[in-house]
Amino acid sequence: MKRVLITAGIHGNETASILLAREIKGWIEGSGISNVEVLPEANKKAVESNQRNNPEDDKDLNRVFPGKKNGSDSEKIAYEIFHKAKEFDFVIDLHTYGENRVCIPHIISDIRKDYNRNLASRLGIKYAIQTKMSSRQLFSEISNIGKPAVLIEICGANTIIEKDMEEVKKGLKDFIDRGKEKNTTFFDEYEKIRPSDEGYFIPAVKPGETIEKGSKIGTIDGKVVISDVEGTVLGIQTESTYNPESDYVVSVAKTPIKNSN
Numbered sequence: 001m002k003r004v005l006i007t008a009g010i011h012g013n014e015t016a017s018i019l020l021a022r023e024i025k026g027w028i029e030g031s032g033i034s035n036v037e038v039l040p041e042a043n044k045k046a047v048e049s050n051q052r053n054n055p056e057d058d059k060d061l062n063r064v065f066p067g068k069k070n071g072s073d074s075e076k077i078a079y080e081i082f083h084k085a086k087e088f089d090f091v092i093d094l095h096t097y098g099e100n101r102v103c104i105p106h107i108i109s110d111i112r113k114d115y116n117r118n119l120a121s122r123l124g125i126k127y128a129i130q131t132k133m134s135s136r137q138l139f140s141e142i143s144n145i146g147k148p149a150v151l152i153e154i155c156g157a158n159t160i161i162e163k164d165m166e167e168v169k170k171g172l173k174d175f176i177d178r179g180k181e182k183n184t185t186f187f188d189e190y191e192k193i194r195p196s197d198e199g200y201f202i203p204a205v206k207p208g209e210t211i212e213k214g215s216k217i218g219t220i221d222g223k224v225v226i227s228d229v230e231g232t233v234l235g236i237q238t239e240s241t242y243n244p245e246s247d248y249v250v251s252v253a254k255t256p257i258k259n260s261n
């Protein structure tokens with residue numbers, strides 16, 4: 001039987017994914033399933049202090065894989081998780097969008113590789129996006145040693161969307177139960193829209209919506225923001241102050257590459 005590792009809490013403030021992983025863990029223990037292991041609080045001290053980075057060394061755990069045996073606290077945790085994860089056949093790492101952001105559930109992986117695309121197509125999640133980062137994250141380092149691994153983004157760090165949680169939970173349970181192919185749209189690219197104006201952003205689109213070039217995607221201090229790309233809205237900044245230096249207002253998946261049925 002193929003072995004599955006599900007992780008969450010690599011970023012300690014991503015509550016929705018941590019809660020989801022705890023639920024899946026409870027379900028697995030209750031059903032006596034033996035080929036799946038769940039680590040809901042992979043970055044324990046970050047989860048306890050409800051912050052993205054590990055408070056011990058202020059590092060982003062998902063930027064230090066595959067880790068170091070005798071490195072900083074985060075590098076040691078990464079080393080342990082990486083060496084555990086490579087003993088599994090499938091690795092699924094659960095995350096959420098950041099603070100003041102929400103997204104539609106989507107997979108990020110190196111979907112140009114068949115084995116990742118195959119895993120992504122069996123998770124019951126509608127969208128899968130090609131990663132832009134080819135190393136230092138858990139899924140990318142596992143993928144680089146030739147094993148299927150994906151990251152799933154769901155909800156926002158401080159926003160829980162019940163229906164999206166249910167969709168991902170059902171997808172994971174179905175995968176663990178049967179692992180059949182589902183209907184997934186793969187995208188080769190995504191883009192973050194960063195208008196140059198600073199101010200209060202009010203979105204006019206929702207995650208999952210399709211937008212055209214020239215569509216209104218929101219306002220900044222009352223001034224209309226137009227999209228310069230077409231595609232599917234993956235995630236948005238929720239109503240809050242927008243700073244062009246550090247934020248983006250909408251992220252858009254472009255160029256669908258395959259519809260698997």
Ligand SMILES: [Zn+2]
Pocket residue numbers: 010011014095096
């Ligand atoms: Zn994360």
